[in-house]
Amino acid sequence: MKNHNLLIITPDQLRADYLGCYGHPTIGTAHIDRLAGESVKLNNCYCQSPLCGPSRISFTTSTYVGEHGCRNYWSTIDPKVPNLVRSLKEHGYQTGMFGKNHLFTYEKLNEVWDTLHEICLGNYDEHPSFHSAYSSFELEADHEYNITGQLTDEAIAFMQDSDRPFLAWLNYQDPHPAFTCPEPYKSLFDPADVKLPVSFHDDAGKSSKPVRNDVWRVHSEMSECSEDAMRNAIATYMGQIRYIDDSVGKLMAFLETSGLAENTIVLFFSDHGELLGDFGMTHKLPVFYESLSRIPAMIRIPENAHAGMEFEGLTEEIDLVPTLLDLLEVPIPPTMVGRSWKSAIAEGDDSGRESILCEAGGGAPTVKEPIEGLKLKAPKEPTSFGPGAMIRKGHWKLSIYEDDQGELYDLNSDPEELTNLFDAQDHQEVRAEMTLALLKRVLGVKVRDVGLEWPDSVYPVDVRFEPLQKFHQDRADITGGSGDS
Secondary structure, three states: OOOOEEEEEEOOOOOHHHOHHHOOOOOOOHHHHHHHHOOEEEEEEEOOOOOHHHHHHHHHHOOOHHHHOOOOOOOOEOOOOOOHHHHHHHOOOEEEEEEOOOOEOHHHHHHOOOEEEEOOOOOOOOOOOOOOOOOEEEOOOOOOOOOHHHHHHHHHHHHHHOOOOEEEEEEOOOOOOOEEEOOOHHHOOOHHHOOOOHHHHOHHHHOOOOHHHHHHHHHOOHHHOOHHHHHHHHHHHHHHHHHHHHHHHHHHHHHHHHOHHHHEEEEEEOOOOOOOOHHHOOOOOOOOOHHHHEEEEEEEOOOOOOOOOEEEEEEEHHHHHHHHHHHHOOOOOOOOOOOOOHHHHHHOOOOEEOEEEEEEOOOOOOOOOOOOOOOOOOOOOOOOOOOEEEEEEOOEEEEEEOOOOOEEEEOOOOOOOOOOOOOOHHHHHHHHHHHHHHHHHHHOOOOOOOOOOOOOOOOOHHHHHHHHHHHHHHHHHHHOOOOOO
8 A cells, every 4th residue: 555645533532432333322423433334443442541642652653651751741752763753754755733742842843744733722721611620611613722623624735735645643632621612512412311420429439449539539629510510521522522523524525525535544543531420530540441541443444445344352552553554565663562453454353462551650659648729620740640550451450550559340240440359359369460461561561573672862861751850840839849759
């Protein structure tokens, strides 16, 4: 498929189970569902981190969090690090990005993107209706934050004007909190019809979860979030997704009418999910529940190749770029450790990986007690940065935190992760086996099997350690101290 184009569509914070093609009964995502029917759909794909920056870095570089060392929200990397965009640009591709970066060092964006409209709205922090972590409100049609349609139009113009193979990447803000979207999307779903997650009021289950959950619930004042307020937030989140869905429809219609569909690979995936009331929380944390770590991912290969294939095996976010480069017949950099599924897809083999690894947090201990008087509308420092790692193997899922309560779930009998078996006496053998498996995964980081080491020039010291230095400075600013705990 040499010289094929690549279109990447990345909604921010989109749960897999909030798409019709992944089982949601009422969301009505007709355009994304159609795309799934034309694609290879990965049904058990996991992000490498439930936080924006680390996840996007893992995706683009095809490296684990423990390798690239970027573990928290603000992380960025130097464009010198081998990555998807650099590989395609070096092979003659015209590159365009529209939306939020959360990836490359901001001062060096022009080194990788030929066309760029970088815009990140945070949590809509400056909007006067954004009061809490569960705020939901109508976004004015002419508001400067209403950019989903604009970014779609800009990406279409870029693809239309390109005179050589292109990489177009849309990094949408939606459906990221605050929960807001313009009409008609805001009113598409009646909050009265929304079913709250079982764990929203599960106080007994919450007590067995990590303490970081409790601290975030206090800081985000979730005790004041009524059932009606949570239903409003969920209904608006669904509206945000439908806004994305219509944009996907517009993109695919353009590819078809322009003739570009015949030679354009399309990847649709999300960087991570959203708690959306699970365990009485919204947003995300360095925790690894299915609502955060399992992501939608589908690859449309031109000429309907393998259309409608359901890949059931475990896959990781870091596998997406090697698969894309393999399909595009572009060499995969030796520093990329993900697996290409091109051959497996062609052979109809969907057995996937034996296990998956997900990591987040670092640079500070877990905050064990809520800070009196601190109110947060999003889980920013110092709430939730204690490091943790998760492994899923078969139907078992284990999360270990450096200084917090561990978690063990049987996803067959407990898909909603209500019962933490970590301290259950009759599950200590499983816990020990999974702990060893997780340790081996964390220690097993390596370059591709070609006998190469990480080039020193790829990860300059100031690039690798800048996020950690920034954390300690931000923490000192908030606590009025040294930043140490």
